[in-house]
Amino acid sequence: MENKTKSSGLVAGVIACVLAVLGILFLGIVFIPLAAITATIGSVIAIKHKNLAGIGVNILAWLLTLVGLFTSPILLAAIGLGGIGLSQ
Numbered sequence: 001m002e003n004k005t006k007s008s009g010l011v012a013g014v015i016a017c018v019l020a021v022l023g024i025l026f027l028g029i030v031f032i033p034l035a036a037i038t039a040t041i042g043s044v045i046a047i048k049h050k051n052l053a054g055i056g057v058n059i060l061a062w063l064l065t066l067v068g069l070f071t072s073p074i075l076l077a078a079i080g081l082g083g084i085g086l087s088q
């Protein structure tokens with residue numbers, strides 16, 4: 001039982017990091033929402049089990065997800081921030 005809680009949230013955080021990097025490099029419209037969902041699940045599990053390594057990896061996943069969000073013009077337009085640089 002102790003071994004199960006040792007890596008709680010860590011695997012989801014690593015998967016979210018991989019999805020976020022794929023979203024930054026390739027197809028953000030697909031991978032960034034998946035990374036956000038996976039990072040949310042991993043964050044909840046890691047905080048619930050008080051796993052510091054899992055929380056740290058999930059924070060990294062959230063940072064990568066935000067970078068992917070801000071570098072994807074389609075996702076920015078979807079949330080209404082597409083023309084923020086064009087307004088005066």
